[in-house]
Amino acid sequence: MRLEIHQLSKVYQDGKVALRDFNLALDDGVFGLLGPNGAGKSTLLEILALGLMPTAGTIRWEGRDVHQHPTAYRRILGYLPQTYGFYDELKAQTLLEYIGKLFGLHGRALRARVDECLERVNLGEVRRRKVKTFSGGMRQRLAIAQALVSAPKLLIIDEPTTGLDPGERVAFRNMIFDLGRSCVILLSTHIVKDVEFSCHGMALLFGGRQHFCGEPLRFMDTVRGRVFEVELPFSQFDGFAAAHHVVAIHEHGDRVNVRFITPEPSSDVPGALLQRVNLEDAYVDFIRARQREEEQAFGQAV
């Protein structure tokens, strides 16, 4: 199964460019989409879910243009938008049966599918509870279940772990990873760790442009050898932070452990120890660099 996106652009009626010349080719597995707010992630997903029309570019599923064959494409598509609603008065099972029926399932096949989806997201025991009594995490899992009812081959998920507690987030991540074995999953998120631990590939969006596309490990190479940690007295922290690119701090008593990224693969800070990099380091470094570029460009323009 293969999804190909070619030169996709979206310009809104007010002239705002939300997405510019986006290219991507996806096969089975989980693919992550990272970027700050307003980077164009949700716009891209809404276009892929046929909620928005692109200004330019093509999307092909198994070689067929999805805008030429929207009905067939919708049959293989599962979509979990960033904001969504449920019929809260319904029980979880009734809701999924309703959605399955909308999709064209019925009878025993529908029952079996609903049961399977509820079990898969660990909501089997609360199937007869009304949706309005569900916690945020349970609603999120139910949302995934509704996206799975139609047994999609392409699953598009927009910021699914926002608002979940750490335990639920890990469970959710594992579930997505498991689902990725049998379908193409495109996962948009702000939580870098979700991409690091569950995605085999990732794309980075900033200002509607694609800045990176490839394996997370390759992206982490951009900061390899430049991430250090040093222990400082708390009183020195402000001065240190003003001069260095700090990505994380851990306070303990009157001292603080500071994780920072240097411009070059060496550090002149006494006592600084080279660290194993993670995706968050690379992501924060990238965003900081882009913001600095933008500030410089703005300064020159002024």
Add this chain to the structure above:
Amino acid sequence: MAKPSEPTAQMSSIIPRALVPKLGRLIERHLSLRRWDALNQFWIGTRLIFSRAILLLVAALFVFFSWIALVRNSVTENDAFGILSVQTVILAVLLNMNLWEIEREGRTFELLIMRIPSLNRLIWFKLRISLFWLVFLPIPFFAAFAWFFSIPFFHILLYFVFTLSYALLVCLVTCVVASFVHHGLTSGIVTFVLSAFAMAFFKEAHGLPYRDYYSLYKHPFEFATGLSTAQTAWRMIVNRCFLLLVAAGFYAWLRRRLGKTEKWIR
């Protein structure tokens, strides 16, 4: 992420809460899975249409028009047709004014858009339940008026068909208006004003040529006089075909509006 405090699709039920599970289990036991699914869909769709406010408005509508019929001491078929048709037109507006808005406000529109592969199926899915109630609810009133005013069966059947066909048009107009206005009550008021204007126009514009053929709001026994039965029947058929053509136009417009998903989900 949707939290319980966020807006959700409001649903209402006229069956007491405690009775719903018992009734549900009883019916489920006696129905095949396929029929149970269909009934379930119908029940959910009905609950989405009849919010408490709409239920009260529909009840008030029927009470008001029954009272009007009594107070005016209506005795002619003309009076009966006038009352029944206006009542049905308002019912059409009430049943449809919140049809799409409730999904938009409850953020369930995405679910429908994504789950129902084609726009025609989406429109039919939403409209069929309101159309069912539009046909079903006025039947007792038509029957009662026929009995009180001793209207022959064929006459009341024609009144029913003419009224419902105009109401179908009003349904579609309501949906189109709702796609622009995005507020249920406002859409209802705008549609009612438009429909009332159209009704008054077609009723009063006597001087227009070939009026029998294109007058959308038409009393079935007020076609040109001095015609043979076949000629009158022909005019009736052409008239209703013209109405269906206009309804098809509004359907196409609604389909086009719904196709612009950007406007609905943003």
